Amino acid sequence: MSVIKRDLSHQPKSRRNFLRGAGVALALPWMESMPLFAARDKSKPPLRFACIYFSNGVEPIHWFAKGQGSQMELGPVLTAMMPHREDMIFVRGLYNQQAFVSTSPHLGRMPNTLSGAKVSLDPADIRVGTSFDQVLSREIGGQTAVPSLVTGIEPNELRLEDGLSMVYGSCLSWASPTKPATKEIYPARAFDLLVGDGSGRQLDHSILDDVLAEAHSLEPKISGNDRQKLGEYLESIRDIEKRIEKANKEERIEGWRPTLTKPDMPRPADALPQDVPAHMKLMLDLTVLAFQMDKTRIATCMLNNDLSQMNFKFLEGVKGALHLDLTHNGRAPVAEAMYLKTNQFHVQQFAYLIDRMKKIDEGGTSLLDNSMLMLCSNLFDGDTHSADQLPILLAGKGGGTLKTGRVLDYLDKENDQRRACSLYLSLMDRMGVHLDKFGDSDRRLADL
Numbered sequence: 001m002s003v004i005k006r007d008l009s010h011q012p013k014s015r016r017n018f019l020r021g022a023g024v025a026l027a028l029p030w031m032e033s034m035p036l037f038a039a040r041d042k043s044k045p046p047l048r049f050a051c052i053y054f055s056n057g058v059e060p061i062h063w064f065a066k067g068q069g070s071q072m073e074l075g076p077v078l079t080a081m082m083p084h085r086e087d088m089i090f091v092r093g094l095y096n097q098q099a100f101v102s103t104s105p106h107l108g109r110m111p112n113t114l115s116g117a118k119v120s121l122d123p124a125d126i127r128v129g130t131s132f133d134q135v136l137s138r139e140i141g142g143q144t145a146v147p148s149l150v151t152g153i154e155p156n157e158l159r160l161e162d163g164l165s166m167v168y169g170s171c172l173s174w175a176s177p178t179k180p181a182t183k184e185i186y187p188a189r190a191f192d193l194l195v196g197d198g199s200g201r202q203l204d205h206s207i208l209d210d211v212l213a214e215a216h217s218l219e220p221k222i223s224g225n226d227r228q229k230l231g232e233y234l235e236s237i238r239d240i241e242k243r244i245e246k247a248n249k250e251e252r253i254e255g256w257r258p259t260l261t262k263p264d265m266p267r268p269a270d271a272l273p274q275d276v277p278a279h280m281k282l283m284l285d286l287t288v289l290a291f292q293m294d295k296t297r298i299a300t301c302m303l304n305n306d307l308s309q310m311n312f313k314f315l316e317g318v319k320g321a322l323h324l325d326l327t328h329n330g331r332a333p334v335a336e337a338m339y340l341k342t343n344q345f346h347v348q349q350f351a352y353l354i355d356r357m358k359k360i361d362e363g364g365t366s367l368l369d370n371s372m373l374m375l376c377s378n379l380f381d382g383d384t385h386s387a388d389q390l391p392i393l394l395a396g397k398g399g400g401t402l403k404t405g406r407v408l409d410y411l412d413k414e415n416d417q418r419r420a421c422s423l424y425l426s427l428m429d430r431m432g433v434h435l436d437k438f439g440d441s442d443r444r445l446a447d448l
Contacts, residue, residue: 045362047399048371050299054346056327057382065090069405077343080351086405089394093411094420105385107168110306110378116421116439132424150181152302169306187282327382350375371396
C-alpha cells in the first residue's frame with residue numbers, strides 16, 4: 001500500500017486578502033502592494049494544476065512536434081500552439097498498461113486515463129482507480145475553499161455501451177475507485193461555488209454589488225499597477241456574469257434539433273448554455289477565475305465525453321456527423337479532414353486557456369508560470385482505438401520546476417519507462433504530494 005508523505009511544516013496559514021459584503025467574501029488576486037497576503041511563504045503564488053481532456057484521440061499523422069523553443073515545428077493539429085511553443089512540453093510515447101490490455105476499446109481505456117488503474121468490466125461492479133487530481137484534492141485541497149473544480153460540457157450518461165455503464169465514459173475524475181467526482185456542467189453553478197459562499201448562492205444580483213464599496217475604499221491604499229489589476233479582475237468577474245446571463249437566454253441548439261423549435265414548458269432558471277464554443281470558453285474562464293481567486297488549485301475539464309454525441313457542425317467544413325463518427329472514419333478522406341478540424345478546435349481551447357493565464361501577472365511571474373496544465377485524450381488513434389501511447393501536451397513552468405519549449409520522446413524506451421503514471425507522480429511531487437507508487441508506476445518520469 002502506497003504511503004503518502006507530507007511535510008506540513010511549510011503549509012502556511014491563509015494570508016489571502018478579501019473584499020467582503022452581505023455575507024460574500026471575494027478573494028483578491030496577488031498584488032504587489034500587499035506582499036503579506038500572497039499565497040505561500042509570504043511572496044510566492046501557489047502552484048496550480050489543470051487537466052483539459054478531449055475524447056476519441058487524434059489523427060496520428062497530424063499530431064507531432066520537432067525541435068525546441070521558438071523554432072519548434074508543430075503538426076497541423078497543434079497550429080493554435082504556435083504562439084506558445086516556448087511555454088509547452090510535447091510528450092510522446094507514454095501510456096497506461098491497464099488501458100492497453102483492456103478488451104473494452106473505449107470504456108476500458110477512458111476512466112483510467114488519470115489513474116492507470118484496471119477498469120472493472122463486470123456490469124455489476126463499477127470500479128476504477130482514484131484519479132491523481134483527486135489524490136491531490138484529498139491531500140492539499142483543504143488549503144482552499146474548493147478542494148478541486150471538476151467541470152465538463154456534456155452531462156453524465158446513464159445508458160449502456162457494450163453492456164457497460166456510460167458513467168465510465170462520462171467521468172474523467174474519480175474521487176474513489178467506485179465513485180466519480182461530481183462534474184459540474186452548468187457555468188452558473190460553478191460560478192456560485194467560486195464567487196459565492198460555497199453553498200450555491202443564487203445569482204439574484206451581481207456579486208460585485210456586494211463588494212464594490214469596499215473595493216473603492218481599497219484603491220487609495222494600493223499602487224497604480226495594482227489599481228489597474230484590481231479593475232481588470234473585477235471586470236473579468238462582471239464579464240463572466242454577463243456571459244452566463246446571455247448563455248442562459250439562448251434558444252439555439254447545436255447539433256441535433258428537437259421536433260419543437262420553442263420549449264413547451266416554462267424555461268428553467270440558470271439553464272445550460274446551448275452554444276458549444278461559448279460553453280467551453282465559460283468553463284475555461286471559470287478555471288482561470290478559480291485559480292486567480294485561489295478558490296482552488298486543482299481543476300479538470302472534460303471538453304466532451306468518451307463516445308461523444310457532440311455535433312461539431314458549428315465548425316466551418318464539418319457537416320452532418322457526430323464526433324464519434326468523425327473519429328471512427330475508416331480513413332475516409334472527407335471524414336479525416338473533419339476529424340482534423342475537431343482536433344484543432346480542442347487544441348484551440350487549450351491555447352485559449354494558456355493565453356488567458358499568460359496575461360495575468362502575479363508579481364513578476366504569470367499565472368501560467370505558476371501552473372501546470374495538461375491536455376490529453378484517452379486514445380491515440382481514435383479510428384483504431386490504439387492505447388499504446390497517449391496524446392499529452394504540458395504547458396506552464398510549474399513555479400519554475402518545469403523547463404518548457406521541449407519535446408520529450410519516450411516511444412523507444414523500455415515499457416516501464418513509458419508509464420503515464422510516472423508523469424503523474426512527478427506532477428504530484430511538484431504539488432507537494434509524494435507517493436511511493438501510483439497506478440502502474442513506482443518511478444518518476446525521467447528528464448521532466
